[in-house]
Amino acid sequence: MSVESLITWGVRVARHRSEIDPNRRQLLRALGGLGALSLAGLPLPAAAGSRVERLRMSVDGETTRLVFDMEGEADYELFHLQSPDRLVVDLANANTDATLEINDHPRSVIEGVRHAPRNGSDLRVVLDLREPVDPRSFQLMPAQDSPHRLVLDLTRKSSSGTSRAPADDDEGAEPRRGRSQEDLRDVIVAIDAGHGGHDPGAIGPGGTREKDVALEVSQRLAELIEDEWGMKAEMIRTGDYFLPLRERVNRAREADADVFVSIHADAFPDSSVNGSSVYMLSEGGASSEAARFLAERENQADLRLGGVPMNGKDDSLSNVLLDLAQSGSLEASSTLAERMIDELDRVGKVRRPKVERANFAVLRSPDVPSILVEAGFISNPQDERRLRSSSYQQSLAEALLTGLRAYFSTHARPGTLIADGGEDMEKHIIRPGETLSGIAENYSVSPSRLREVNGVSGDTIYTGQVLEVPSRGS
Numbered sequence: 219m220s221v222e223s224l225i226t227w228g229v230r231v232a233r234h235r236s237e238i239d240p241n242r243r244q245l246l247r248a249l250g251g252l253g254a255l256s257l258a259g260l261p262l263p264a265a266a267g268s269r270v271e272r273l274r275m276s277v278d279g280e281t282t283r284l285v286f287d288m289e290g291e292a293d294y295e296l297f298h299l300q301s302p303d304r305l306v307v308d309l310a311n312a313n314t315d316a317t318l319e320i321n322d323h324p325r326s327v328i329e330g331v332r333h334a335p336r337n338g339s340d341l342r343v344v345l346d347l348r349e350p351v352d353p354r355s356f357q358l359m360p361a362q363d364s365p366h367r368l369v370l371d372l373t374r375k376s377s378s379g380t381s382r383a384p385a386d387d388d389e390g391a392e393p394r395r396g397r398s399q400e401d402l403r404d405v406i407v408a409i410d411a412g413h414g415g416h417d418p419g420a421i422g423p424g425g426t427r428e429k430d431v432a433l434e435v436s437q438r439l440a441e442l443i444e445d446e447w448g449m450k451a452e453m454i455r456t457g458d459y460f461l462p463l464r465e466r467v468n469r470a471r472e473a474d475a476d477v478f479v480s481i482h483a484d485a486f487p488d489s490s491v492n493g494s495s496v497y498m499l500s501e502g503g504a505s506s507e508a509a510r511f512l513a514e515r516e517n518q519a520d521l522r523l524g525g526v527p528m529n530g531k532d533d534s535l536s537n538v539l540l541d542l543a544q545s546g547s548l549e550a551s552s553t554l555a556e557r558m559i560d561e562l563d564r565v566g567k568v569r570r571p572k573v574e575r576a577n578f579a580v581l582r583s584p585d586v587p588s589i590l591v592e593a594g595f596i597s598n599p600q601d602e603r604r605l606r607s608s609s610y611q612q613s614l615a616e617a618l619l620t621g622l623r624a625y626f627s628t629h630a631r632p633g634t635l636i637a638d639g640g641e642d643m644e645k646h647i648i649r650p651g652e653t654l655s656g657i658a659e660n661y662s663v664s665p666s667r668l669r670e671v672n673g674v675s676g677d678t679i680y681t682g683q684v685l686e687v688p689s690r691g692s
């Protein structure tokens with residue numbers, strides 16, 4: 219049994235803890251003892267009191283995550299109340315000095331939070347809900363700079379596909395109407411230019427610095443994304459300064475990024491090694507010796523330069539895997555990496571046709587599919603020359619954009635323009651002599667709608683261009 223499946227199993231069991239037999243308890247406690255995770259409500263020895271320090275909320279698609287930062291482990295019960303919908307978290311032997319407020323977020327299922335002491339020694343926290351939810355909960359042990367955490371994931375009950383197109387006879391359903399564009403959002407691509415500031419990254423035989431190439435390619439990609447319908451770029455590093463790896467991960471998560479793309483151009487002792495490669499986080503060992511070597515190099519940025527290292531026992535991989543197992547991020551990361559490799563293969567040599575896997579600290583986002591692109595080997599004289607050239611940088615950026623398009627065509631989250639647009643769109647390949655207004659007329663859509671959908675301004679179109687055409691109603 220892999221560590222991952224153990225953990226997944228553990229989380230499932232924790233919600234039915236009365237069914238856990240003593241042997242399994244031993245096993246689960248052993249896992250917890252490794253610093254991997256702690257399980258809700260298991261009778262742990264020396265259950266000292268706990269305190270809620272603060273609440274943090276984030277929204278990812280249909281799921282609202284509420285994190286209780288705790289001093290000490292939580293001993294808690296979770297239950298539902300209806301009319302109106304509320305979720306009650308009873309914490310035994312617990313208190314708080316904090317106000318336990320959350321920011322209002324339009325997509326959150328939580329309308330408000332109240333709390334009060336109970337039974338002299340306990341704490342009750344009540345979440346007022348905007349709609350019924352499926353709750354999941356688990357605890358995380360302290361990590362590098364994080365305390366004990368109690369995590370609640372509240373997923374909309376109506377999120378299983380019916381919410382998008384309610385049947386007309388649905389009780390209480392609003393009159394059917396097209397969803398306005400304002401309700402839908404762009405997908406957000408976090409672009410992380412590797413290294414920066416006092417960390418130059420690898421340096422080529424001609425003196426080219428990895429941090430400069432990474433930033434230039436990132437900026438080109440960001441510009442392309444800004445011109446792309448339905449996509450938005452979030453640059454993690456915008457200039458020549460250093461950012462610790464954890465900070466990069468945090469910024470992507472705070473931006474509610476849909477994907478995280480870290481851009482590098484690495485080095486290898488053997489200068490004949492060349493070509494691009496794409497990496498994702500490994501669940502265990504590295505996929506090759508070279509992958510392991512590169513991951514160690516990249517992770518060193520923090521160790522050498524005074525950032526907080528993300529390796530080590532207190533930020534165990536198991537801890538991260540717990541989250542990954544729940545969110546399906548690894549599967550999505552793998553798809554994204556494959557799409558990128560397909561496109562990079564068109565602009566230059568791809569070193570390995572398969573997605574490489576290794577334990578890169580910067581890819582450890584539990585809920586954002588993350589990949590690392592090595593755009594080439596700066597230690598190879600030919601690669602170095604190409605990486606410096608603006609035309610090659612532009613080709614790389616275009617390849618990455620095309621890879622992102624391909625990924626989002628199947629993986630855009632509900633509520634995004636791309637996910638919504640994908641349903642009712644047809645593709646039209648422009649033939650010689652066609653005009654934008656003529657095409658609009660043929661498909662019975664307005665020229666302005668056609669421009670909006672395709673991010674086209676004016677009437678400039680070209681033969682062979684592929685237009686998305688709304689095929690009904692919208």
Ligand SMILES: [Zn+2]
Nearest residue numbers: 412419482483
């Ligand atoms: Zn690098």
